[in-house]
Amino acid sequence: MIWFSWRQFRTQTIVAAGILVVVAIVFGITGLHLHHQYDTVVKHCASHADCGSVTSAFQSSDHLLQHFVQAGGILLPALLGAFWGAPLVAREFESGTFRLAWTQSVSRTTWLMGKFAVVALAAVVTSALFTAMATWWATPFDHLNNSPFSGFDARDIVPIGYALFAVTLGAAIGLLVRRTVAAMALTFFSFAGVRILLTDYVRPHFATPLRYVTAFIAPFQSSSGGAPSAITKGGPGANAWILTDTTLSRTGKVIGQNGGIGPNGEFNVDSIGHHRDVLGGLGICPNRFPSPPAHLAGQRINIGPNPAMMRAMETCINSFHLQSLFTYQPASRFWTFQWYELASYVVLSALLTSLSVWWVRRR
Amino acid sequence: MLSVLLGGGPKLTSVLTTEALTKRYRRKTALNDCTLALPEGRVVGLVGPNGSGKTTLLNLAAGLLSPTSGSLKVLGEAPSDDPKHLERVSFVAQDTPVYSALTVEDHVSYGAHVNPRWDRDLAERRIEDLGLDPRQRAGKLSGGQRSQLALTLAIAKRPEFLILDEPVAALDPLARREFLQVLMETVADQHVSVVLSSHLVADVERVCDYIVILVSSRVQIAGDVDDLLATHHRLIGPRDADAPTGQVVIESSYTDRQSMLIVRSDGPVADPGWLVEAINLEDLVLAYMGQGRRLDRGVSADSSGS
Numbered sequence: 050m051i052w053f054s055w056r057q058f059r060t061q062t063i064v065a066a067g068i069l070v071v072v073a074i075v076f077g078i079t080g081l082h083l084h085h086q087y088d089t090v091v092k093h094c095a096s097h098a099d100c101g102s103v104t105s106a107f108q109s110s111d112h113l114l115q116h117f118v119q120a121g122g123i124l125l126p127a128l129l130g131a132f133w134g135a136p137l138v139a140r141e142f143e144s145g146t147f148r149l150a151w152t153q154s155v156s157r158t159t160w161l162m163g164k165f166a167v168v169a170l171a172a173v174v175t176s177a178l179f180t181a182m183a184t185w186w187a188t189p190f191d192h193l194n195n196s197p198f199s200g201f202d203a204r205d206i207v208p209i210g211y212a213l214f215a216v217t218l219g220a221a222i223g224l225l226v227r228r229t230v231a232a233m234a235l236t237f238f239s240f241a242g243v244r245i246l247l248t249d250y251v252r253p254h255f256a257t258p259l260r261y262v263t264a265f266i267a268p269f270q271s272s273s274g275g276a277p278s279a280i281t282k283g284g285p286g287a288n289a290w291i292l293t294d295t296t297l298s299r300t301g302k303v304i305g306q307n308g309g310i311g312p313n314g315e316f317n318v319d320s321i322g323h324h325r326d327v328l329g330g331l332g333i334c335p336n337r338f339p340s341p342p343a344h345l346a347g348q349r350i351n352i353g354p355n356p357a358m359m360r361a362m363e364t365c366i367n368s369f370h371l372q373s374l375f376t377y378q379p380a381s382r383f384w385t386f387q388w389y390e391l392a393s394y395v396v397l398s399a400l401l402t403s404l405s406v407w408w409v410r411r412r
Numbered sequence: 413m414l415s416v417l418l419g420g421g422p423k424l425t426s427v428l429t430t431e432a433l434t435k436r437y438r439r440k441t442a443l444n445d446c447t448l449a450l451p452e453g454r455v456v457g458l459v460g461p462n463g464s465g466k467t468t469l470l471n472l473a474a475g476l477l478s479p480t481s482g483s484l485k486v487l488g489e490a491p492s493d494d495p496k497h498l499e500r501v502s503f504v505a506q507d508t509p510v511y512s513a514l515t516v517e518d519h520v521s522y523g524a525h526v527n528p529r530w531d532r533d534l535a536e537r538r539i540e541d542l543g544l545d546p547r548q549r550a551g552k553l554s555g556g557q558r559s560q561l562a563l564t565l566a567i568a569k570r571p572e573f574l575i576l577d578e579p580v581a582a583l584d585p586l587a588r589r590e591f592l593q594v595l596m597e598t599v600a601d602q603h604v605s606v607v608l609s610s611h612l613v614a615d616v617e618r619v620c621d622y623i624v625i626l627v628s629s630r631v632q633i634a635g636d637v638d639d640l641l642a643t644h645h646r647l648i649g650p651r652d653a654d655a656p657t658g659q660v661v662i663e664s665s666y667t668d669r670q671s672m673l674i675v676r677s678d679g680p681v682a683d684p685g686w687l688v689e690a691i692n693l694e695d696l697v698l699a700y701m702g703q704g705r706r707l708d709r710g711v712s713a714d715s716s717g718s
Contacts, residue, residue, distance in 0.1 A: 053522050056514065145509035149562070152474050153526040154499035154569070410493070 050155055050163030058167050061133060065175050073182060079111055080186040086110070087189035108193060115190065118183045122203020125179055126211035129172045130240050134219020135232035137168050142227035157409045161224075165402055168216050176212035180205065197383045198290035202248070206387050210394030215240050217398040221405045247393060255389040258292050258376040261285055265296055265371035288380035297372040304331065308373070334365035425452040426485075427573045427605040428473050433482035435468050442468040444629040445482070450607055450622075455599055457620030457637075458609040459697055461705075465629040466609040467506055470577045473607075474503035487573055499529055502571035506578045508562035512551025516544050519561060520568075527569045535568035538594075556587025563591065567598045574598075576608045580615055592619050613694045625697060627704025637693065644696050647673040649686040656683035663699040674699040 055062075091107050094100040138161070141147040150160055184204045191200060201207065219236040226232050261284040285291065296305035304310055310331065378386065428450040435443040443465040450456045460466050471477045472484055475491030475498070484490070489497050510519060516539060524530045539546060542560050544553070550561060559579055566574060576595075580588040596619050599606055610616050616623060617637075624634040633640070647656070651669050655661050659675040666672070674691060675681075681688045691699075 050526060052525055056518055056522075057511065060513070144512070145505060145507060146511055148471075148474070148476055148503065148505035149509050149511075149565070151476055151493065152498065152501065152503040152505075153523070154495045154528055155526045156493045156495055156498075158493075159495075 050159050051166060054163040054167040057164075058133075058171065062171050065171065069175065069178055072179065075114070076182045076186045079114060080182075083111065083186070083189050087192070091189070091193065104193060108190065115187070118187050119200070119203050122180060122183055122208055125176060126172075126208060126215040127237055127240050129175065129212050130215025130219040131233040131237045133168050133172060134216035135223045135236045136229045137164055137216075137220045137223055139223030139227055139229040139232040142223075143229055158406050161406055161409050162402075165217065165220060165405070168220065169213055169398070172212040172216040173209055176208045180208040195288045197288060197380050198378065198386075201383070201386070201390075205384075207390045207394075210391040210398075211244065214243070214394040214398045214401075217401045217405075218243070221401045221408075224405050224408055243397075247390075251393065252386065252390060253292050253378070255386050256378065256382055258378055259285065261375045261377065262297075263373050263375075265366070265373045285375055285377040285379060290378040290380075291375055292378065293374075293376045295374040295376075297374055298331070299370045299372075301372075304371070310371075331369055334361075335368045336361055336364045426450055427452050428484065428486055428607065430469070430472075430484040431482055433469070433472065433484050434480050435465075435472060435477060436480040441629075443472070446626075446629045446631070447482075448624060448626075448631045448634060450605070450624065452605050453603070454605060454622040455596075455620045456605075456607040456622045456624060457616030458607055458624050458626060459611065459613060459616055460609075460626035461701055462611060464626045466626055467577055469626070470503075470575050470607070470609055471505075474501065474505075474575055476503075476505075495528075499527060499569070500572045502566035502569045502574045504559075504562050504566045504574075504576045504579050507582060508559040508579060510550040510553075510558055510561055513549065515547050515549055516553075516561060517546035519550060519565060520546070523565045523568055529570040531568045531570050534570075535564055538564045538568070554587070556583050556590065559583060559587070559591055560594065563594060567602070567604075570602070571604060574604050574606045576606065578609055578611075581610070581612070588615065589618075595619060613697045616697075617693045623693070623697075625700045625704070627701055628708050630704060630707075632700040632704045640696060641691070641693065643678060644674065644676050644691055644699075645681060646689040646691050646695070647671075647675055647681065647686040648689065649673075649683075653685055656681055656686055662703050 086107060091103060094103045138147075141150060151157055180203070187200065187204070191197065191204070194200075197204075202211075215236070218240055219232065222235050222239065223229070223232040226235065263284060294306065294308045295303055296308070296310055298304050426449040428448075430446050430448050433443060433446045434441070446465060446469060458466050458469070468477065472479055473486050473491065475486075475493060486497075487500050491497065491501075511522075514522075520535050520539065523535060524532055538560075542557065542564070544557060544561065550558060553561065559582075563576075563579070566576075579595075580591050583591060592615060595606070595608075598604065599619075608616070608620060621637050622635065623637050623640065625632040644662070647659070649671050651666060651671055653671065655664075655673055655675065658679065659673070659677045659681065661673050661675050663674040664671065674695065
């Protein structure tokens with residue numbers, strides 16, 4: 050059965066091998082250049098004065114390919130699911146050949162497992178090769194960005210789990226709906242749905258997040274322009290995956306999210322006239338803001354890029370002694386998370402396979 | 413007599429028996445309360461109009477469908493996907509599906525891989541006799557060649573029971589004759605029971621020695637073709653005469669002065685008032701199909717005159 054399943058699948062594997070060879074050539078040539086560039090120029094730029102411009106010039110090189118690595122890592126499993134998984138069984142129903150297959154001296158379980166095994170192996174090998182190449186190619190950028198969790202989905206081992214799951218899902222959907230095109234579309238969208246659900250609601254909980262409390266620093270106060278400077282000082286580190294960034298009042302009451310005051314991370318100052326200004330929901334600022342026109346009394350003040358306004362804001366915020374509470378996953382957990390995520394998708398694939406066997410037997 | 417009481421007696425072995433077999437889909441009933449038995453070692457023609465349940469019955473027998481209610485036995489076993497059972501039965505599905513992207517050779521290797529009883533010599537000889545190019549893709553074969561390939565796979569499996577669902581329906585007359593020719597040779601060479609469904613009586617007449625007429629899931633009549641032809645007659649007589657006694661009227665039609673009846677009788681028809689003619693299989697089948705239709709609509713044979 051394995052032999053025959055492979056024979057049916059031969060064309061697809063040859064096409065995939067061809068594409069992988071092209072990708073390997075492109076990655077090989079550009080990647081070697083990138084690594085060389087990184088090792089000789091970027092790595093030692095700390096000794097030079099213009100390190101910033103060297104780094105940003107390097108980061109914008111091979112822009113298209115950088116996108117390809119990220120998008121390819123995310124799209125490849127979905128495409129494998131739609132083009133390899135979905136037609137696997139659906140086509141047999143559509144062309145009626147299941148009547149030929151099911152009346153040979155082979156049980157349906159064996160038949161289905163043979164098909165699943167071949168397509169699963171092909172998907173695992175294809176995605177493993179692609180991801181290995183992409184991960185190697187992107188190493189210089191990943192070193193530079195120092196944010197392992199931002200490229201999590203397209204690096205190392207998790208894409209193998211995605212690909213395995215995608216083809217199993219496609220095959221199972223094909224078995225259910227029995228029409229190739231419908232199964233392809235359904236596979237694509239349901240795979241995307243599962244990925245989003247697991248990424249947003251399951252991945253953050255693979256390990257209990259760490260907590261870090263520090264004095265609140267408004268984003269526009271930090272010189273490099275954002276919260277990261279607040280977290281790097283003895284906190285999670287810039288390479289951590291920040292799950293929540295909550296602003297607390299002096300008494301520990303939650304008064305804002307995402308590094309701001311208010312649920313959306315905004316900073317609002319309401320002028321109530323006579324230079325009595327209110328910081329959104331907190332109270333009256335002890336200081337006065339640069340003269341808002343009298344006719345704007347009661348309206349919201351736009352801070353804008355006005356240095357005087359920013360300074361006034363800073364004074365006002367500091368007077369409330371706010372705190373920031375971060376929950377985060379440290380970069381050191383990257384590999385733990387890779388393995389947990391891979392395991393989740395392998396378990397889901399096994400579940401779908403058993404469901405498919407049960408389904409094909411009960412007819 | 414004793415054996416009858418004991419429910420035993422000389423066992424007439426059946427390759428396929430069904431008991432109140434019913435297959436319902438969400439909205440329509442494809443086979444309703446069908447009870448029949450197909451004898452072993454015969455070439456059985458299963459005849460009936462479209463929608464009479466032939467395909468459903470044969471798919472149930474091949475184990476591709478499971479019944480909603482009732483039961484069936486194939487070679488004494490309930491159809492299953494147990495390889496031990498599957499290797500005893502071959503099925504050629506309607507439209508003879510094959511893998512269009514694969515070559516003739518691939519199909520033969522496939523058969524060899526998945527069937528323990530596979531007869532490699534037979535398969536290769538058949539491909540050669542048919543003049544098929546082993547490297548030809550199955551999708552490029554003509555309808556006749558494709559059905560021959562499907563038949564080759566079915567018979568090289570060396571089954572005890574060969575099920576064919578409308579195997580020649582889509583073929584031109586020449587391809588049809590060649591297909592049936594091969595089928596007859598196979599039956600002569602191997603000890604294999606065959607059931608073949610068709611709505612074309614001429615095909616059935618050419619190869620089958622036993623016939624089952626199915627109308628709306630009901631068996632109108634089943635029997636040896638020669639026996640049936642010997643016991644059915646066409647009677648022509650005066651318009652107002654009653655049918656001779658001892659005859660079962662299957663179909664009757666009238667002109668102003670004449671009555672024409674198709675009847676079943678076990679003995680000879682002695683009534684001198686009636687002209688007795690032999691009938692052919694086509695007439696017989698049409699008569700029973702007509703009867704089945706009328707029973708469906710709840711009218712009797714006699715009230716359907718002219």
